[in-house]
Amino acid sequence: MPVRKDRHGMPDSLKRPVNGREAALQALLQIWQEGAYTAIALNRTLRRAGLEELDRRFATELVNGAVKAKGTLDFVLGRMTDRPVRKLEPVIYCILHLGLYQIFYMDRIPDAAACNESVNLAKKFSHKGTDKFVNGVLRGTLRQKELLWEKIRNDMPLRVCHPRWLVERWRRQFGDEEANALCHWNNEPARLSLRVNSCMTTRDAFLQDLRETGCEAEVSLWCPDGIVMTKSPGLQMLLETFPHSFYVQDESSMLPAMALAPQPGERVLDLCAAPGGKTTHIGALMENTGRVTACDIYPHKLKLIAENAARLKLENIKTELQDGCVFREEWEAAFDRVLVDAPCSGLGVLRRRAEARWTKTETGLRDFPALQQKILDNASRYVKPGGVLVYSTCTIEDRENRILIETFLQNHREWKQTGFAHPRTKKTVKELQLYPQRDGVDGFYLTVLQKDK
Incomplete structure (x- = not known):
């Protein structure tokens, strides 16, 4: 009898998980089949499941771990089956990932339990015969576990659970020791x-x-x-x-609004505002006075900003559907301060976006500087003479940060970088680039620009 599925290809029986492994399977399917963020998929599933705290913690550890170790688990799968990994049935692919993660990374779970429970998941959520396939792959893995571990330990990208292109990029940028430390930072649970x-x-x-x-x-x-x-x-x-x-809000993400230093009664623009963390921070720093205009290109994200502002009882925030790349004539020289928290590669926050390391590509990084430059050029036209603009990203890529700002200043002589206090040392700096492996917080960049009067 065929397995009934919803429009996302998810078996109907997965909608109400009864234990931690079922919840983990449901979340993992949402992440790899629907492109859901790990945190959102996990929270959505656990909220619906209503599991006991022990099962919730188990599911959380399973999902976060299996997502981070995707490349290493794919390597093992590739060694243990003749079928191309990408052609495995999605449910079976996720079941195998959960089973392999328990075998390789969760010492407190007996190998026999990892195998048996994975087989039970296959029986419940896939078609006849797949349970034997799952059992064969996992039992075969156990027989070769030490050999596979040796190969993983001797290969840095497999060992640190990051894409090979990204590890090599960071090795060139930071050297082996710091690249290794950065990867380990990304693999640790993020603090709330x-x-x-x-x-x-x-x-x-x-x-x-x-x-x-x-x-x-x-x-x-x-x-x-x-x-x-x-x-x-x-x-x-x-x-x-x-x-x-x-x-x-991440600690690093709290810094742009502080650097912007909005004053009560001012008119401030947050050009790339969703989901509203920095917007609501600005609104609070302005003591719920003046006007903060918060922009995004998606109506559902504007709704999220409005909901966050309402929850925090901030009444000085107004949302606007606006593309940061498109100039809005009536806003020219209209704002005292502008924040550009630009769309970026996000390589500084991979600890909090577990799936992002596997969805990004090296060629995709090339698209960001041109987009960021266009948004920044537009934003600069919205600032009053003598006004302030803060540019920030959550990446550690120079081309999206320092080099981009250098280009902007060369092309806009009426602008200059202005000093602001380093949040820890209190020394005056003109830009701030935080690196997780050095600073112990998410990777972030910001600089403060001022327009001539």
Whole structure:
């Protein structure tokens, strides 16, 4: 009897997972079949499943680990089956990845359990006979486990679970030791960091509120509004308990709004605003006064910005459907400050976007500088004489950062880089490039530009 599937090719029976392995399988299918972000697929699945905390943690570890190790698991699969990996049935491909991840990376799971439970998944979610195939691949892997481990350990991209092109790129850029450290940083679980909504509470007051509910947290060393959670009941519980008090935001991502330094009553433009983290930070720094215009090219992302602003009770934010590459005449010289958090390769935040290392390509990196330059050129026309523009990205690519800004300044003599305080040392700098393996936070770039009066 054929397996019933929905329009995404997902078996109907996968829609209500009853344990951690089933939840992991459902999330993994969404990631590789639908292009879902790992965090979104996992949260969506776990929310629907309503599993116990132990199963939730197990599913989370399985999904994050299997996604990060995709290239290494594909290598093992390629050695253990004559079938091309890309031609495997998606459900079987994901089941094998989950089984192999348990065998190679989860010492506390007995090998027999990893095999048997994977076979059970195949029986439940695929057609007759695939269970024998899954069993054969995993049992064969166990017989060759040490030999396969030796090959993995002696091959840096396989060992550090990153694409070969990216590892070689970083080896050229940083050297072997730093490239290895960067890859290991990306493979570690990302910490949950929160930005306090300063229009509703203070950092000290919010820290006290968190501790009274049994949470453990520490102040961010990078942003005066930042908090890093060390023990929490989960994001959903925090949102239910403190709905207006915080926004989930990476520490590095808190820096552009601080560098922009918006003042109460000003008119500010956030040209690439979704999902609204920096927009709402700007709105709070302006003490809920003035006007922040937040732009995106997709209506559903504008809705998300508006929802985030409403949750934080910020009334000075207005959304606009606007392409950053298209000049809007009525905005010329209309804004006191403009933020360009440009679309970029995102190579600084691979720790938080587990699947992104496998979806990016080296040739794809070449497309970003031209797009960024066009957006920056447009944005510069929106700034009043004497006004300020902050350019930022979440990448560690010079061509998207330092080199791009050098080109912009050569072509726009009315602009100059202006000094701002380094968030840690407080020394005056003209640009900030953060590297995860050096700074212990997500990779990020920002610089502050000022227009002549």
